[in-house]
Amino acid sequence: MHDHLLENRLRIAESLNETATLQHRLVQTAFDRHARRLQETLEDGSRALTEASRKVFAQLADFREPEALARAGADYLTDTSQRTLLTLDALRKRGDRFIEHEAAGAPPVLVYDYEVAVDGADLPRPCNYILLRITAPEGVETFDWKRPYVIIDPRAGHGPGIGGFKPDSQVGVALRDGHPVYFVAFRPVPEPGQTLADVTHAEAAFLREIHRRHRDAPKPVVVGNCQGGWATAILAATNPDLTGPIVLNGAPMAYWSGKIGQDPMRYTGGMVGGVLPALVSSDLGGGVFDGADLVMNFEMLNPGRTWFRKYYDLYADVDHAEERFLDFEKWWGGFYLMNEAEIRWIVENLFVGNKLARNEARLETGRPIDPKAIRAPIIVFASHGDNITPPPQALNWISDTYSDEREIEIRGQRIIYMIHEQVGHLGIFVSSSVARREHTQMASTLKTIEALPPGLYEMKIEDQIGEGHETRFTVSFHKRKLAELENVGDDGREEEFAFASVARMSEHLAEAYDTTLRPMVQASVSEHSANLMRAMHPLRLQRRALASNNPLTAGIGPLAEQVRATRQQAAPDNPFVALERLWADGIEQTWNVVRDMRAMTTELAFLSLYASPFSAWFGKARADKRARKTVDQLRMLPEVLAALDHTETGGYPEAVVRMLVLMADTRGDVRRDRLQRSAEVLSTHAPFADMDPASRARMIHEQTLIAHFEPERGLLALAELLSDPQERDRAIRTVEYIVGDPDEMEPRTRQLLARMHEILNVGETTGETGDETRAEPAAAPAGAKAAPRKRPAGSRTRKTPATD
Numbered sequence: 001m002h003d004h005l006l007e008n009r010l011r012i013a014e015s016l017n018e019t020a021t022l023q024h025r026l027v028q029t030a031f032d033r034h035a036r037r038l039q040e041t042l043e044d045g046s047r048a049l050t051e052a053s054r055k056v057f058a059q060l061a062d063f064r065e066p067e068a069l070a071r072a073g074a075d076y077l078t079d080t081s082q083r084t085l086l087t088l089d090a091l092r093k094r095g096d097r098f099i100e101h102e103a104a105g106a107p108p109v110l111v112y113d114y115e116v117a118v119d120g121a122d123l124p125r126p127c128n129y130i131l132l133r134i135t136a137p138e139g140v141e142t143f144d145w146k147r148p149y150v151i152i153d154p155r156a157g158h159g160p161g162i163g164g165f166k167p168d169s170q171v172g173v174a175l176r177d178g179h180p181v182y183f184v185a186f187r188p189v190p191e192p193g194q195t196l197a198d199v200t201h202a203e204a205a206f207l208r209e210i211h212r213r214h215r216d217a218p219k220p221v222v223v224g225n226c227q228g229g230w231a232t233a234i235l236a237a238t239n240p241d242l243t244g245p246i247v248l249n250g251a252p253m254a255y256w257s258g259k260i261g262q263d264p265m266r267y268t269g270g271m272v273g274g275v276l277p278a279l280v281s282s283d284l285g286g287g288v289f290d291g292a293d294l295v296m297n298f299e300m301l302n303p304g305r306t307w308f309r310k311y312y313d314l315y316a317d318v319d320h321a322e323e324r325f326l327d328f329e330k331w332w333g334g335f336y337l338m339n340e341a342e343i344r345w346i347v348e349n350l351f352v353g354n355k356l357a358r359n360e361a362r363l364e365t366g367r368p369i370d371p372k373a374i375r376a377p378i379i380v381f382a383s384h385g386d387n388i389t390p391p392p393q394a395l396n397w398i399s400d401t402y403s404d405e406r407e408i409e410i411r412g413q414r415i416i417y418m419i420h421e422q423v424g425h426l427g428i429f430v431s432s433s434v435a436r437r438e439h440t441q442m443a444s445t446l447k448t449i450e451a452l453p454p455g456l457y458e459m460k461i462e463d464q465i466g467e468g469h470e471t472r473f474t475v476s477f478h479k480r481k482l483a484e485l486e487n488v489g490d491d492g493r494e495e496e497f498a499f500a501s502v503a504r505m506s507e508h509l510a511e512a513y514d515t516t517l518r519p520m521v522q523a524s525v526s527e528h529s530a531n532l533m534r535a536m537h538p539l540r541l542q543r544r545a546l547a548s549n550n551p552l553t554a555g556i557g558p559l560a561e562q563v564r565a566t567r568q569q570a571a572p573d574n575p576f577v578a579l580e581r582l583w584a585d586g587i588e589q590t591w592n593v594v595r596d597m598r599a600m601t602t603e604l605a606f607l608s609l610y611a612s613p614f615s616a617w618f619g620k621a622r623a624d625k626r627a628r629k630t631v632d633q634l635r636m637l638p639e640v641l642a643a644l645d646h647t648e649t650g651g652y653p654e655a656v657v658r659m660l661v662l663m664a665d666t667r668g669d670v671r672r673d674r675l676q677r678s679a680e681v682l683s684t685h686a687p688f689a690d691m692d693p694a695s696r697a698r699m700i701h702e703q704t705l706i707a708h709f710e711p712e713r714g715l716l717a718l719a720e721l722l723s724d725p726q727e728r729d730r731a732i733r734t735v736e737y738i739v740g741d742p743d744e745m746e747p748r749t750r751q752l753l754a755r756m757h758e759i760l761n762v763g764e765t766t767g768e769t770g771d772e773t774r775a776e777p778a779a780a781p782a783g784a785k786a787a788p789r790k791r792p793a794g795s796r797t798r799k800t801p802a803t804d
Helices: 002-062 066-103 170-176 196-213 227-238 264-272 276-284 292-301 303-316 318-332 340-351 391-401 405-410 425-430 432-445 494-515 518-523 527-535 538-544 556-565 575-610 613-622 631-635 638-645 652-664 672-684 693-709 711-716 725-739 747-760 766-774
Strands: 114-119 129-134 149-152 181-186 221-225 246-249 288-290 337-339 362-364 378-383 414-420 455-465 472-479 669-671
Touching (some): 002 494, 066 303, 066 318, 066 538, 066 575, 149 170, 181 196, 196 227, 196 340, 264 494, 276 288, 276 494, 276 518, 276 527, 292 538, 337 340, 378 391, 391 414, 405 455, 405 693, 472 672, 494 613, 652 672, 652 747, 672 693, 693 711
Parallel strands (some): 246 378
Antiparallel strands (some): 129 181
């Protein structure tokens, strides 16, 4: 007994020592990286300021006559005083638009007309969500038989509309391709008692209404932006029969993930007390959480940009920048509310608890949320330039959910991710260049993505030729392993155990508050005090203070009109303008240094507190990862055993799909032209065209399992599946048409194709008929149907992924 206790104490001591060593290494790494970044910020800023100063003083030296310098100074004073007044006028207009927007019910900031398709307030479980159908602009035609697009914008303090903020946007890309587009919006104030479960029920009802309107179309693509991404994943996991492919744009799904030395936003929960601030804020708001608090958190991430540079850029180019500034501020300043139950669920299950990726989240009692339940293909779009949802937060849920890439294949899932090198978080949704490139190519890829064998892929886009809407790109899909995925924008996940301590601490603080102070806080709040607190929020106050209904600013408008009529701009080479820009760069540089020092202090404090041995012990119960199956256990899954039992069963369609999967396994990537030919054959050629999409997907899944678990047996069984010599010849020609020019094949692929010829006793056809079968769809293998280009009037032909 004594020996057992001694061994136990030694194990505990060893564990504490290992944790302390790990903590020291994490703190040292964080300090080194922050110090390096701070040094780079200072050096880059100093270098830029020095160069700018040299140019300014060189300009001043060119003014040899005092009179000329005095004239330049007078011109600058006139210009800057006029710009100051015009900037104040722009801020006055912002305040007026803010008040008008709130008075109108804060409608979505879409640039498109729309009609209300379903109002969530009329559903059995009322909520403030509404389904809008976007009206195609003049000159654009949409078709009801094409796959609908549904865009879910984030409800993260701001209002809806960012996905259709510009003509070159997610909405615009889908409309130009002829797809019906629906937009999931929401009103500023939630319904009494509304929960996130009510919201998900409403979104499911929206999809059912879309299906009713488009019975001949494939299931809709659902696009989730930022916080709308996890809402989309929950919708697809709890209603897998309703969604087509889902797209998660900049969507945080693994909240504990990130890179040491950056991504400071993930530490916020630990530094402020977990869910406690949200509960107190909701109680002071009369049971309603103010989204302006979330917007303030976003602004604090980069104060140099949001608190200074944004306004200076307006001031510096007020003659041209005003309208762009006002359009963006209309969305940025549209503050929306949540019920306490909603924000509490979000913080406890996502922001702090990270339960979605670990399969511990429940939408409501008895209704768990399992990402594995998603049956539709998933596309994830992330960016290294995104400091709100860095790539690890967008991608690590995949490795948390699946044992390895083989389980993804066994489950019949297709997960495609794409990573931009530099675009920021908002740029993912509002950048015109991203819309023309990434979103356009994703939309194009969705037509053929269901022809991919199940698995994990990285999508890569390379610029090619053309300009504007005529630009063409080369798109390829590269098979990836989960081990590769965890190296994307990450350097390991050793620090994540510290967040488990935060999760448990948050639970204890919430319980203590619930049972002690909360009843008194709630009893002290009235409707009037709650409304007053929201009205006095700094973000609202700064807008209202400069609106026209303020007597101190009422005269700015007429004065600004006079200034515009007599506007006198300083010359571009005016040295005082250059001095002004130098001053502005110095101010922003100072803010950037403050930002970097704050980030360093926050991370070091977080790791010192929550990565300590005691905190590791405290959070151990919340640090467990999701239980995952071994390779041997995966092989024994019922769907795998059932598929292997059918290895020698089937005919021409099973043989073609099996051959394609076997050949795909010999390549590291799949070009889109091959994918398009595959989708064409599997959806428009006999006998595939006569299959319903669900049956075709099941067949692809089954053949994928056979090809992966019993490749040799599956290959030899082709002769049994194709007993007719004509069928064998047709199958070989179909496969060769899809895979393309043999000169572009990898050696392993050519060897496998030659072996298929040998097993099926079919002579070489590639050199004789390859050009004929691959030139155009019209010259495809025998039995092909021409791919429909436009839906005939009154036709009930089922559309497919190749034409949707």
